[in-house]
Amino acid sequence: MRLHRLDITAFGPFGGSQSVDFDDLSAAGLFLLHGPTGAGKTSVLDAVCYALYGSVPGARQSGQGMSLRSDHAAVGTRTEVRLELTVAGRRLEVTRQPPWERPKLRGRGTTVDKAQSLLREYDAGAGTWKDLSRSHQEIGEEITQLLGMSREQFCQVVLLPQGDFARFLRADAEARGKLLGRLFDTRRFAEVEKYLAERRRATEARVREGDAALLADAHRMQQAAGDAMELPELAPGEPGLADAVLGAAAVARSTARELLAVADSRLAAAESVHAAAERDLAGVRELDRLQRRFAEATERSRRLAERADAHRAAQERMERGRKAEAVAPALELRDAADAEHRRAADTEAQARALLPQDLADAGATGLAAAARRAAEELGGLDAARRAERRLAELTEERAGLDRQERADEEALHEAEAWLAGxxxxxxxxxxxxxxxxxxxxxxxxxxxxxxxxxxxxxxxxxxxxxxxxxxxxxxxxxxxxxxxxxxxxxxxxxxxxxxxxxxxxxxxxxxxxxxxxxxxxxxxxxxxxxxxxxxxxxxxxxxxxxxxxxxxxxxxxxxxxxxxxxxxxxxxxxxxxxxxxxxxxxxxxxxxxxxxxxxxxxGLHAAQEELRGAEGERERRIAAQQQAAVRAASRVAHRERLETERAALEEELVRVRGTAGSVAARAAQLERRAALLTEAADAARNAEDTARRLKDADARLADAAFRAGFDTPSEAAAALLTDDAHRELRRRLDAWDAEEAAVRAVLTEADTAAAARRPPADPAAAERAAADADRRLRDAVSARDAAVRRCAELDRLSARATTAARGLAPLREEHDRVARLATLTAGTSAVNERRMRLESYVLAARLEQVAAAATARLRRMSSGRYTLVHSDDRAGRGRSGLGLHVVDAWTGRERDTATLSGGETFFASLALALGLADVVTDEAGGVRLDTLFIDEGFGSLDDQTLDEVLDVLDALRERDRSVGIVSHVADLRRRVHAQLEVVKGRTGSVLRQRGTG
The missing domain is CATH 1.10.287 (Helix Hairpins)
Structure with a gap:
């Protein structure tokens, strides 16, 4: 990886835009980044790290990207970092913009723009840059894959923090393990330790659960055996538990089968006694039933003799009722005619009471003629009804126009008020x-x-x-x-x-x-x-x-x-x-x-919807204003047409209604008059017909009573039986006959008469004997069922315990194997003499490589005096594997790195950092690191040691590397010609670059 150019805008202490040409600085192989304390030397390195990984190193990392913004930056200037570099043969450009709080474009206040990122690659063939990605995640994954290092590894390997490595030299094994674990990513070995520990706990829990389940079955077997089984005094996990449980179960099963044989014998004896008692009880109950049957029949015969007179009177009453049934139809006809005549007379009187005085005494014919005249007059009112309905419609239509006019006025006022705001x-x-x-x-x-x-x-x-x-x-x-x-x-x-x-x-x-x-x-x-x-x-x-x-x-x-x-x-x-x-x-x-x-x-969606709704409402309000104006113009002509038609209809209705308030009222008067006249005519004709039918019914009733043998119709009516009375009398006569036949049949039965002659039966004593035999049988059955259930339950639980014991064997073997591996990798096993964890073992190998790589430079820096060696000795009661000692060639003794002086600690930690960079680079896949930065620590060196250290750093050019020294030591400005100076000012820091030219 080689850096070419860095552009910074409004980042950290830099209020404006600053640029660093690393190609010019790297030409000399060694360049100096210097400036006063707080000017922003480290911020340049932060910008490089932020461009690559989207965050700044370790302790300077912040939770919010806006903290990266310079306090000196102008309000309208956005923070941006752009880095151009070559990695894995590809020329890339990474641009990062953290979240930015800017003024709103409209209104007051500020708003926050999201973070932006851009990754571009230079196409040498076309001579142009092409965009690769704008995704933060994709860019981060691409950079990490190309460099082969995470942000933490990059900050340790490329941005060499000497303070961290000085602490690394003096740290204990645990602290060294944390740093090396982050750099070499040995978490997978820690995960192996954790996995084995979890497997050990899981297998141990499974073994204990299996033993606990086996003991639970043993307790169930003890309950099933009635506490006749002795449980082994062993806890879950102890050896021999399964054999002890199975042996106790075998003894319990044998005892249960012996008890079952005894219960079978007792049950057979109880069943024999119970059968004999049941037969005796059945015989006594039958004798008792026959004796009671004979006594009941004798008592029923006595009661029949006492009711003989009442039976003969009932037979005579039944005979007179059969004769009266011949007169019943004539009686029913006469009663119906009389009732019908009385109803017709009452209806006629009520109808005539409602007629006018001039028609109260008129006959049926005159009343019918008056009803026809009223109906004819009613038929002539249809046209008047239509006119009256039309007049009501006109009135309602006029009112509708008035309501519409008021509604339009209100809508216009409301729309004007709404549009004003x-x-x-x-x-x-x-x-x-x-x-x-x-x-x-x-x-x-x-x-x-x-x-x-x-x-x-x-x-x-x-x-x-x-x-x-x-x-x-x-x-x-x-x-x-x-x-x-x-x-x-x-x-x-x-x-x-x-x-x-x-x-x-x-x-x-x-x-x-x-x-x-x-x-x-x-x-x-x-x-x-x-x-x-x-x-x-x-x-x-x-x-x-x-x-x-x-x-x-x-x-x-x-x-x-x-x-x-x-x-x-x-x-x-x-x-x-x-x-x-x-x-x-x-x-x-x-x-x-x-x-x-x-x-x-x-509330964003709701606010957007409300804004769109308000804009739509504005359009609707404007359209409503225009529609209201059109409707107002059309209402004037419509109102004039309605007034003309209403005047003509009112003139016609005055002529038709007469003295009535309305056409409907006049029609109601005529309808009532016609209905009353028609009803009175019908009632008069019906009264005359019913009087004639009543006279005929009286004559037929007298003739029917004489033929049936009764002197008067009233005597025949008195002898007539109702349906209920006839059924009750018939039931009594039939019951008498049935009872007499039943009593006679019982008294003539041979077995019943023979039983009556025997001594009285005692069913209570027989029942007591049978109950006692039944109780003994139930006890024997219950005891036998309990013995069967005990045997079945013990067989089932024994089979389950046997299966469980067989399944526990491989679980115990697995637990022993996993426990040995877990304690070995965790460093707690007796076999692991140095108590070294698996992760520590891997890190120890890495530390040995780092010590070997660092020694090559440390010897040169110390003029061959010091050598770094790795030690896997235990420190006190702690674990071994991550010890680091220095061998002093002048004394030939090996001593702890904490005994080095300040200057010795610096060049030892510098050698360690460079060695670690080489090892991590190899671990990351051999990615070339052509640009390195070393941060502070040179002030602790004397002139001779400083020359030796600079010679070692200058020798890095042999591998085509450029090294940037971050320091404010004044003597380095004379020794290193290529420089990048950070100048601090009230308006922010600026960069001044001096290359080899």
Whole structure:
């Protein structure tokens, strides 16, 4: 990568437009970027980084792009950075414009323009620039892919910050690991560690879950067996649990089958007793039924004899009713004729009461003639009705014209008033649209900042929680270690005591004549004796077991402490050192600003719709004014035509109505008169007809009563039975006959008569005996069913436990394998003697490469005195792999880099930075870095060392590189001829360039 030209406008301290020609500066191979403190030397490097990656380095990075804008810039000047460079054989131009708060084009206030980016490539064949992309994301991905480095790597490799590498020299392994992890992107190895740790926890949880499920089945089997099963005293995860559970299940199944055989025998005996009791109960119940049947029949016969007289009277009443049925039709005809005549007479009297006095006594014929005359007069009123309706229509039409005229006047006044305020309404709505657009822009800018803030807040909360957990876990680990030390000391004491008394144990087995196992003698004149408090082998082994258990708990506590510390380091790296409360406030404020901006932006569509609606309303108001004027002109002629027609119709209606108020009233009078006359004529004719039919009905009734055997019609009417009375009398006679036949049948039954002669039955005693047998049978059935269910449940649970035990074996093997890998990669395994994590192992290899590359330059800078070496020794209780030492050739000793002086630290860190740049470049795919910048640190060197350092930097030209030194050391201005000076002023800084020419 080679830089050619940089153009800056309104960026950082530069209020106007400034340009840097890197081709001219790079011609000498070494150039100086100098200027007073605060003039903007670092801002030039910030501009390069911003052009490539859209953000400035590390600590200078800001949450809002508008902070990059120069405070000295004119109001109408937009901030812009343009960089021309060659990378991977392609000549590119990158232009970046951060978000810009500018004055509104209309009205007061400001608005924010979005950030703009442009990537162009020079086409050598055509001699022109062609656009590649305007997308921030696409440009960032393209630059990152071409350079092969992220922004953090670029800032460490191309913009060499000497302060960072001085700290790197003095840092501990953890700090070095963080920097190297960012540069070489070893997160995938940390992810492998995390993945294995998660797999270990998952497999352990699965094994424990399997054991817990197996124990749960054992508890269910114990419940099914009625607590006759003994459970193993083992916890989930302990070996031998499956075999113990399956053995206990086999014993429980055998016991359950024995109980089932006993229950089957008891059930067979209970069923035999129950069947005999049921047969006895059935016989007693049948005898009792027959005896009660005979007693009931005897009582019913006695009651029939008592009702014999009433039965004969009912038979006589039925006979007279049959005779009266022959007179019933004549009686019904006479009653109907009489009722009809009375109704007709009443109707005639009511109709005549409504007639005029001159027609009250007229006959039916005269009344009909008067009704016809009224109907003829009514028919002549149709034309008058039409005229009256037309007059009402004219009146309503005239009123409609008046309403239309008033409505048009109101519409004209309203339209004039609305149009008078149109200009103010349009300006107000346009202002709302612009405000909503500005809010939408703010919302987009704030949305980019929300996720990083949330992640950092979550990491800070996790950091606080893990800080407390680390202290608690460390305390527990210390307690476990102390207990392990105490247990070991106790074991060693017992071991020592046992060794002291081992002679007594050997003497216990000696017998006369048997050779001693130690000396071979067959005589034992003074064998040793056990003293009080003697320690035997069992006591020593128990102490050893307790020590081993305590040591395992100590190792487990240390593993947990290591895991918590790793998590704390990750959370601290993500959250930084900022307090959680501060991050929470910043995140909450960011969310509030974002919510406010979203709320304000949500009204954009509504404001635009309201503006379009107002413009449409204006067009409608103008059209309504024009239409109202046209309607006013046409109403004058229409009103004159209506007045002429109304006068003619009123003259005709006065002649037709007469004394009535209206044609309708006159028609109603005639309709009522015709209806009353017609109704009276019909009522008179109907009364005459009904009187004649009543006289004929009386004669026929008298003749029918005489033929039926009754002296008068009234006597026949009294003997006549109603339908209900006939049915009731028939029912009583039939019931008597049926009851008499039923009683006679029962009394003649042979088995019923025989039962009556036997002693009374006792069904209660038989029922008690049957109930007792039934209860014993139910108990036997329940006991047998319970035994069957117990056997089935134990068989089912045993089969499930067997399947579960078989499935747990591969889970245990997988857990053991994953646990070994997880502890190995995490550096907590006993096999991993240096306690080196997988990521640290990879970074150690990279650090070894960096040290080798840095040593080539450090020897030259230090006149062959110093060499950087990598060390993988453990530091105290920490982990190994990222140690860095310096070898002093004058003394031949290796010492820590923190012992270097200020000047030695500078050229050592410079050599380290250059070496790191070479290694990262190779790691990034071998992209050539033809332009490097070194920031500060030269003031700590003496003249001779400065010459040696400059010689090393000047030697970089052999690889066709150009190096820019950023420093305010005055002596460098004499030694380096190509210079870029930053001049500070009240109106902003400016750049002055002096090349090789």
């Amino acid at each position: 149109w200009e103010e309404t349009r300006d107000r709505l346009q202002a709302r649209v612009e405000d909503a657009q500005e809010a939408a822009t703010r919302a987009e800018q704030l949305a980019v900042q929300r996720d990083p803030a949330r992640r950092r807040l979550a990491a800070a909360r996790e950091r606080d929680r893990l800080t407390h957990d680390t202290e608690e876990t460390a305390r527990r680990a210390l307690d476990a270690a102390e207990r392990a030390v105490e247990a070991r000391a106790h074991w060693l004491d017992l071991k020592e005591q046992r060794l002291s008394g081992i002679a007594a144990e050997l003497a216990a087995d000696l017998t006369d004549g048997t050779p001693c196992a130690v000396c071979g003698a067959t005589e034992h004149p003074a064998p040793a004796r056990k003293i009080a408090g003697h320690v035997d082998r069992e006591a020593e082994e128990r102490a050893l077991a307790r020590y081993q258990e305590a040591d395992e708990r100590r190792a487990d506590a240390e593993r947990r402490l290591g895991a918590v510390r790793e998590a704390l380091a990750a959370a601290t790296a993500e959250a930084g050192d900022a307090p959680t409360a501060q991050l929470a406030e910043e995140t909450e404020e960011l969310e509030r600003l974002y919510a406010d901006a979203r709320t304000a932006a949500s």
